[in-house]
Amino acid sequence: MLKLPIYLDYSATTPVDPRVAEKMIPYLVEKFGNPASRSHAFGWEAEAAVEEARAEVAKLVNADPKEIIWTSGATESNNLAIKGAAHFYSSKGKHLITVKTEHKAVLDTCRELEREGFEVTYLDVMENGLVDLEAFKAALRPDTIVVSVMFVNNEIGVIQPIAEIGEICRAKGIIFHVDAAQATGKVEVDLEKLKVDLMSFSAHKTYGPKGIGALYVRRKPRVRLEAQMHGGGHERGFRSGTLPTHQIVGMGEAFRIAREEMGEENERIRTLRDRLLKGLTDIEHVYINGDLEHRIPHNLNISFAYVEGESMMMAIKDLAVSSGSACTSASLEPSYVLRALGRDDELAHSSIRFTIGRFNTEEEIDYAIRLLHEKIGKLRELSPLWEMVQEGVDLNTVQWAAH
């Protein structure tokens, strides 16, 4: 029996896996101790749970548990990594490099550093959404201290060349931070191999709870950070604040499941994504945003030309998806990620992001395909742009009365 609406927005957040929720609950009620309490069994029990979870997070990314710092989520991890490293190494230089398609948690952190007097280069991406390594090398300066590039893009799902960028940074002694919020459980992350110094993680994108994340801080070679949160000196002084044991236990369990099941799960999800893609490609004027090969199997970002994204989402309200259109916000600017690919604004406004996850079924995908076919036809009948294109008008030659 099909249950509506169908959730196809797993890159926004994931449900907590029931196995994870079950493991968390005792730490709310019976095992409530403060992991920092050294004087009694309540504290020891909580501390043991925190360390077990830390080991699980480390194991998923092939790191040492001592390199994992708990935070409130990837946004905090990004702030701590980028500001913390920039502040600590500011005597070496004042220049950072990042990419225009990064998450706002990285871009806005960089903006803040600019206000403090740092200089930031925001790299363009290629039409497929990937960083151009030659352009990256050209942007490096003698005073570059930090580079931040995301592993997997949240909107278009493309996988950036992290290994290659890491080699370049390490050779030049530049701190390399990677936002891996969208990568865990979806791509293999091996920090023994990757020359990454700092890496941000989130639990709630990988079937863990919201409000918990982690930052990987490399020990060999040692990476230093200036703390952003001061207090009791938790997490070896990197991040003060009482540890939320239940959240941490949830993240550990979620990452354990991800490690054990990702191989099989990714193949199943790839089959579903390819089924969705195949089911939609017979619609005219449909464009895929971002490289299809260097991409996680979970993501399909499509522009249905001449149909505006938000009205599309209203029409397919049985599907929980997201759109690159900005009509819902006060600004009329569509997705900055799609614009960075060089997509024209009309196509950016017409984009829908489908992200598939652990609990989707073939039946749900088939329902989505049928619904999209039906509604796109209806909305195009309503679209003056579609009418003009059918009459052979080139929309780029029209003098629009912009507002």
Added chain:
Amino acid sequence: MAYSEKVLDHYEHPRNVGSFGKEEEGIATGMVGAPACGDVMKLQIKVGKDGVIEDAKFKTYGCGSAIASSSLVTEWVKGKTLDQALEIKNTQIAEELALPPVKIHCSILAEDAIKAAVADYKKKHGE
């Protein structure tokens, strides 16, 4: 964001969708907005010899509120003279559809579409 019932009704059952034939008499067209901004409205009016708007049709590329605003004005302009049609204000459209502040631009666009269609009529008929 939750839409008002009236927006949903116009969105699900848009009134007067379509275009008039190019040879029909008394037709004027107003096209406003831009694809880059995420909305384009095309409003057509059919004006009788007595100067009264007999019929109206629309097509809109845009969000649900934009579609609803243009659907609504096709109903409102019918039976009005050109001058009466020009008296329709975006605030009335926004109020009727209970548009939230971020969607006020949709009602402004609909008002602009009426103005553009009337201007087109006057230009064609040398007024």
